[in-house]
Amino acid sequence: MSTEEQSPFITLSPSAAKRVAWLAEQEGNPGLMLRITVSGGGCSGFQYGFSFDSTVNDDDLTFATDGTSAVIDQMSLDLLNGSEIDFVEDLMGSSFRITNPNATASCGCGTSFAI
Template sequence: MINLSKAAVGEIKRLQLRRQKPEARIRLGVQPGGCADFYYTIDFGEAPKTGDRVYECGTISVVVDEQSLNYISELTLDYSEDLMGGGFRFHNPNAVENCGCGNSFRVAPEVATST
């Protein structure tokens, strides 16, 4: 399950309209690298591929590839603004450590080896 906060839904809708793609799906993923082993990816995606999981969060479709799902199941995507600007925030119960940037994380060894 992937969850979106009310603020994240609002920002995604704003971006969809700005890009003139009100039906665009959001693709969440994980890549190796960053300050703490893995970093999050977020983009407007195309149609789901074989093995992708699609979550319907109200009117927003969120697509996650099978491998990334092992690292971000139960993730809540939020959006907030502060003095440095706005951005998406990732609240990941699978992360045992987060980098100060908020976009990089480390998982427990048993999660990393289960993929």
């Protein structure tokens, strides 16, 4: 399943799209997509995961910003629907961050959440 630029389900900020493109280029494969997953664990119950992938599975949804693609499986989408993926750089370092409107709580590091 595929969507147009700026999916209504998940959005990838221009900053995140730029960083994904740069990282994929560093890997020597500019066609890589950012895969976003949710798994059980972390200090709040669920934990975000990020990796690169070149494969789209049957239950995946893809979305793109500025020519950069990301992919998410249907189960993870159910927990992240309406979220924005951003890339931030601050005094604490640089990282991808998810603003998840479904989360009722999250840990201080921003990598786990509760629903």
